[in-house]
Amino acid sequence: MRLGIAEDSALFREGLQMQLTRLGLHVPITAATGDELLALAARRPIDAAILDVRMPPTFTDEGLRTAEQLASRHPGLGILILSAYDEIAYATRLFKNGTRHRGYLLKHRVDNAEALRDALERVCDGESVIDDTIIGRLLSHQRHLSKLDGLTDREQLILRHMAEGRSNAGIAAKTNLAEKTVESNIARIFTKLGLAGAQDDNRRVLAVLAWLRRSDLNPGLAGTHAEARRPLRAGRDGA
Amino acid sequence: MSTAAPPSRPKPLDIRRWPRLLLLYGVIFPPAAAAISVAFWPMWRDRPLLALGNEFLSLALLAAGILLLDEPDQKDPAIMLFGSSALLTAGWLNIWHAGPLPLISVPASPVGTVLGAWAMFRYPNSPQETEAGRRFFPAILGFVLIGELARIVVSRPQWSGFPPSAWWPTLVADRPLFTAASLVADIAGIVFAMAYMLLWIRRWKRSHGIYRRLVIPVAVAASVIAGAITVELAAMAMSASPHLMNLIYTIESYLQIGIPAAFLVSVMRRRFARTRIAELILHLRGPARTSSITDALRTVFEDPALDVVDCASGTDPATGNGNPQPAPRRNHSGRLSLPVISSSEEQLAVILADPSLSANDDLVRAAVAASSFALENARLEAALGEQLQEVRDSRLRIIQAGIVERRRLERDLHDGTQQRLLALKIMLAAAETDTTDHKTQARIGRVRRELAQVLDELRDLAHGIHPAAVSQVGLEPAIKSMAERYPVPIDVSLPPGRFGDAAELTAYYLIAESITNAIKHAGAQRITVRGEKSGGWLRITVSDDGQGGASAADGTGIHGIIDRVRGIGGDAQLDSPAGHGTQIRAQIPCA
Numbered sequence: 001m002r003l004g005i006a007e008d009s010a011l012f013r014e015g016l017q018m019q020l021t022r023l024g025l026h027v028p029i030t031a032a033t034g035d036e037l038l039a040l041a042a043r044r045p046i047d048a049a050i051l052d053v054r055m056p057p058t059f060t061d062e063g064l065r066t067a068e069q070l071a072s073r074h075p076g077l078g079i080l081i082l083s084a085y086d087e088i089a090y091a092t093r094l095f096k097n098g099t100r101h102r103g104y105l106l107k108h109r110v111d112n113a114e115a116l117r118d119a120l121e122r123v124c125d126g127e128s129v130i131d132d133t134i135i136g137r138l139l140s141h142q143r144h145l146s147k148l149d150g151l152t153d154r155e156q157l158i159l160r161h162m163a164e165g166r167s168n169a170g171i172a173a174k175t176n177l178a179e180k181t182v183e184s185n186i187a188r189i190f191t192k193l194g195l196a197g198a199q200d201d202n203r204r205v206l207a208v209l210a211w212l213r214r215s216d217l218n219p220g221l222a223g224t225h226a227e228a229r230r231p232l233r234a235g236r237d238g239a
Numbered sequence: 240m241s242t243a244a245p246p247s248r249p250k251p252l253d254i255r256r257w258p259r260l261l262l263l264y265g266v267i268f269p270p271a272a273a274a275i276s277v278a279f280w281p282m283w284r285d286r287p288l289l290a291l292g293n294e295f296l297s298l299a300l301l302a303a304g305i306l307l308l309d310e311p312d313q314k315d316p317a318i319m320l321f322g323s324s325a326l327l328t329a330g331w332l333n334i335w336h337a338g339p340l341p342l343i344s345v346p347a348s349p350v351g352t353v354l355g356a357w358a359m360f361r362y363p364n365s366p367q368e369t370e371a372g373r374r375f376f377p378a379i380l381g382f383v384l385i386g387e388l389a390r391i392v393v394s395r396p397q398w399s400g401f402p403p404s405a406w407w408p409t410l411v412a413d414r415p416l417f418t419a420a421s422l423v424a425d426i427a428g429i430v431f432a433m434a435y436m437l438l439w440i441r442r443w444k445r446s447h448g449i450y451r452r453l454v455i456p457v458a459v460a461a462s463v464i465a466g467a468i469t470v471e472l473a474a475m476a477m478s479a480s481p482h483l484m485n486l487i488y489t490i491e492s493y494l495q496i497g498i499p500a501a502f503l504v505s506v507m508r509r510r511f512a513r514t515r516i517a518e519l520i521l522h523l524r525g526p527a528r529t530s531s532i533t534d535a536l537r538t539v540f541e542d543p544a545l546d547v548v549d550c551a552s553g554t555d556p557a558t559g560n561g562n563p564q565p566a567p568r569r570n571h572s573g574r575l576s577l578p579v580i581s582s583s584e585e586q587l588a589v590i591l592a593d594p595s596l597s598a599n600d601d602l603v604r605a606a607v608a609a610s611s612f613a614l615e616n617a618r619l620e621a622a623l624g625e626q627l628q629e630v631r632d633s634r635l636r637i638i639q640a641g642i643v644e645r646r647r648l649e650r651d652l653h654d655g656t657q658q659r660l661l662a663l664k665i666m667l668a669a670a671e672t673d674t675t676d677h678k679t680q681a682r683i684g685r686v687r688r689e690l691a692q693v694l695d696e697l698r699d700l701a702h703g704i705h706p707a708a709v710s711q712v713g714l715e716p717a718i719k720s721m722a723e724r725y726p727v728p729i730d731v732s733l734p735p736g737r738f739g740d741a742a743e744l745t746a747y748y749l750i751a752e753s754i755t756n757a758i759k760h761a762g763a764q765r766i767t768v769r770g771e772k773s774g775g776w777l778r779i780t781v782s783d784d785g786q787g788g789a790s791a792a793d794g795t796g797i798h799g800i801i802d803r804v805r806g807i808g809g810d811a812q813l814d815s816p817a818g819h820g821t822q823i824r825a826q827i828p829c830a
Contacts, residue, residue: 009658015665022669059650061711084657084698087708088723089716107661108694111668111687137723144726213723 001124004029004049006037006066007082008056016050016082016110023117032056034066041074048078048124053090064093071098078123082107088138088213091130099165099205103129128165128205135163138212150192158185163212165205260309264302271301275324281334289485292492293331300324300355303499306506307362311601319358320502326351333401341401342408346387349428352468353379355498356435359461360442362502363453363509363599375438379431386424393417400481425476432469436462448541449512449602450595453505460501467491509599515539516605529588532613536590536606544574546591547610577603579611587614634806642705642740649705657697664690706747714743718750718768725766727758733770734777739830741807742777746770746827749811752800753781753823761785761821776809777829780822788817797823 003025007013013030020027028044031037033055041049049070051063067079080103081094091104103123109115109131119129139160142148148156154175161171168186172179190196195207275297282290304320307313330348333341357376394417396405439458446454471487479487519535533547575597577590590610596603664687671683701707708717715733722729737743750768757763763783770779791798791813804811804825811825 009654009662011662012658012665015662018669019665022672054650054654059654084653084661085708086698087712087717087720089708089712089720092716093712108664108691110661111664113668113672141723141726145728213719 001025001048001120002044002046003027003120004031004037004041004044004046006031006034006049006055006063007052008032008054009052012052012107019110019113019116023113025117025120034062034069038066038069038073041070041077046077048080048120050080050082050120053081053083053085061093064090067094067102068097071101076101076126078120078125079103080105080119080123080129082110084108086131086134086137088130088134088209091134092209095128095206095209099128099203100126103127103165104131104134105129106131106133109133122165122170125167127167127170130164130205130209132160132164135160135212138163138209142212151189155185155189155192158182159189159208162186162189162204163208260306263305263309267305268301271324272298275301275328278328278332279334282331286485286489289489289492292489292496293327296492296495296498297324297328299496299499300327303502306502310363310506310509311604313363316358316361316363319354319361323351323355323358326354336402336405339406341396341399341405342391345391345399346384349383349387350380353383353431355495356461356465359457359498359501360435360438362457362505363450372438375434382427382431383424386420386427390417390420390424393420422476425472428472429469429476432465432472436465439465446595448593448595449539450593450599452541453509453512453599456501456504456508460497463497464491464495467494509602512539512599513602513605516602516609519609528617529614532610532617536592536610539606540592540596540602542593542596544593546574547579547614548589548591549614550586550588577607579607579614581611581615581618587611587618631808635808638803638806639741642744645705646707646710649701649707652697652701652704653707657694657701660690660694660697664694706744706751709743709747710740713737714746714770717747721747721751722754722768725754725758727764727766729754729766729768731768733768733779734772736772737830738772738777738827742827742829745803745807745809746777746779746825749779749800749804749823749825749827750781752796753783753821756789756795756797757781757783757785757821761787761789763820772829775828775830777827779825779827782820782822784820786817787815787819787821789813789815789821801825 003020005013005016005020005027007016007030010032013032017027017030029037029040029046029049031040034051037049037051049066051066051070053061053063055062063081063083067081070077070079078101081090082105083090084107086106094102094104101123103119105116105119122129139148139156148159151159157175158171161174166174168179168182171177172182175182177185193211195211275294279290279294279297282293300320301324304317304324307317307320310317326347328351330344330351332347333344335341353376357372360372360376390399392408392410393413394407395403395409395412396407397403398414398417401407439461442454443451443458467487467490471484471491474483474487516536516539519539529547529549533545536547537543537545573594574591575594577592578586579588579590581587588610590607592603667683667687667690671680671687674680674683706717708720712720713735714737715731715735718733719731722731738746754766754768757766761783763785766781766783768779768781770777772778789795789797791801797813801811801813804827807828809825809827811823813821813823815821
């Protein structure tokens with residue numbers, strides 16, 4: 001896999017490059033800005049690009065903008081945004097113009113070689129990636145609202161993988177279940193949560209995310225939300 | 240032209256004038272009235288109508304004198320009226336036909352008349368008019384005295400209708416000379432009476448505004464009397480019959496009652512004007528400004544050219560200290576300038592008024608006092624408003640500078656420190672995998688976990704300093720994203736779009752603080768965040784179903800947030816009745 005990196009912090013860029021090389025990945029492009037990466041990517045073919053969000057010149061959302069340009073110039077190129085902000089709002093913005101080949105990974109997870117490799121492989125394969133720290137927090141929020149009470153543990157796990165952007169095959173591999181089993185589980189989850197259609201992987205992630213972000217109490221799980229509230233827990237429980 | 244002496248400081252208005260006036264009447268009037276009544280006693284038998292008219296005239300002049308005595312700065316006319324009253328009474332002492340009384344009565348009557356005329360002309364003690372009269376009246380008095388003396392020394396008492404027994408300092412009894420002297424005196428009297436009328440006409444033409452209003456009654460009375468005296472003297476010069484003379488004297492005495500009546504009307508008008516000044520200025524609608532005070536003063540003084548020059552220019556409004564140029568008493572156009580001094584001895588303004596106003600010292604004092612009150616208020620109000628605006632502006636600048644500074648700090652932490660630590664974390668991970676020594680691996684693993692903690696804390700710190708997401712993705716997504724971190728349902732409905740940094744950050748802090756309070760302190764189970772943009776305002780409402788009873792006054796976080804909202808020109812209200820949840824409403828000015 002050939003990779004391009006756009007990251008303005010030289011030290012982090014170096015660390016990231018080292019990590020990728022150790023994973024056996026080839027990094028033909030390293031850039032300090034999004035524009036630099038765009039220019040280089042026009043000449044050297046790559047399979048995926050890793051982009052920092054805040055880069056020169058304005059240090060605001062250059063990475064997200066570069067992602068849009070890359071997506072339109074190189075369809076099928078995997079794009080992984082690396083961000084220090086565990087804010088679903090950034091991921092939502094990344095998915096605004098499409099979910100395929102796009103991923104949002106938190107920077108503090110880069111030292112986890114497996115997570116990084118998994119994310120890169122998935123964006124190259126056309127899946128979406130949302131850092132499981134963020135999904136974990138959303139699930140935790142919903143659990144506090146007692147909206148997941150009607151789901152079995154397995155269903156909750158499958159819901160989580162769907163939210164992270166995994167395909168049925170990916171979920172099956174992740175859970176050691178047969179793909180058929182995963183499919184029937186997903187159908188049940190959709191019925192229970194009142195989610196209509198949107199069975200294909202890429203629209204599915206948006207539907208699940210939208211549901212997870214709903215703060216209202218789901219009438220589809222009537223009778224379950226009246227239980228005693230769980231004690232307040234820290235927001236960022238990455239599990 | 241002498242310079243008027245306006246009061247350097249306004250004296251307080253004496254609203255307790257009536258008791259003093261009654262005291263003056265009580266002390267002066269009874270003995271003087273008794274003396275006058277005694278003097279006229281013989282006349283009541285044979286000529287009651289004349290007696291009534293003249294006694295009433297003398298008493299009325301006395302009463303008018305007392306009235307003027309109570310008026311500020313009218314002492315001179317008052318004393319002249321007393322003198323006139325006494326001399327006119329003395330002018331009828333000939334009816335006693337005894338001793339020196341007939342002799343005294345001869346000059347007393349014309350001198351009393353001239354003194355009365357002078358008193359009227361002197362009123363209301365205007366400096367220029369006083370100056371004009373100072374040459375005219377003594378001249379008449381001298382002429383009258385000399386004329387009467389001349390008539391006496393060349394005549395016998397019976398020629399004037401007195402008994403031969405009366406005291407009479409005859410030098411040369413010469414009938415033709417006496418007749419000639421009498422004629423000259425009468426004609427001179429007519430000339431003087433007409434000159435007096437001319438003086439009044441001149442004065443009438445010169446006067447205007449409130450001064451004219453005050454002078455009208457006296458002017459009318461003086462002109463009527465001057466006319467009557469002209470008739471009387473003409474009749475005497477033509478040697479009219481005693482019967483006709485008695486008729487003329489009687490009519491004249493009744494006409495002369497117009498004098499005290501005129502003074503009474505004038506004094507009433509003046510008192511009314513004084514009340515009007517105070518009322519007009521003290522009841523100025525809205526915040527008093529120099530212009531509104533000028534208008535009020537123009538109205539009461541009927542002086543459209545009146546001006547109020549503010550001394551505030553050149554004064555430091557922040558401290559109120561300054562060195563206003565001492566105002567000249569009179570400016571180039573000959574206007575009277577009245578300094579308005581504040582309670583702290585500071586010159587507030589100068590009133591440039593018609594010079595004739597100096598004759599109405601009490602009115603001027605009332606105006607100056609009321610103006611100083613109103614101007615001082617206006618100035619304090621303006622200074623306060625300015626200071627308040629300054630404080631508001633500086634608070635806004637401080638908040639905006641704070642935003643910039645916090646953003647810079649967050650950026651430094653995020654783009655500098657945090658990136659380096661993240662890089663170290665990756666390198667540690669590599670080192671951990673590279674080594675085969677278990678002990679080293681364990682140590683590196685521990686350092687990585689610690690580093691992860693440090694990174695978490697650093698991220699929280701950076702977010703606390705400046706929630707970058709608000710600026711980068713907008714208020715609504717940032718709030719929704721924040722809401723997902725809490726274990727209670729938070730219903731967020733905010734307008735999409737951007738509202739400017741200050742508004743978005745202030746709204747974010749307000750909502751974040753409200754949510755934290757609702758969960759931590761109020762035990763809320765549901766929270767609603769509502770917002771809408773209308774006009775240039777972002778209106779935010781955060782309500783919860785918690786226990787309520789929250790207060791913004793006890794140094795809580797919400798207190799600081801409300802301060803922040805007000806700091807950028809908005810406002811926020813906390814409504815938290817115990818047991819009924821909490822609602823925080825904010826109006827935030829936005830782009």
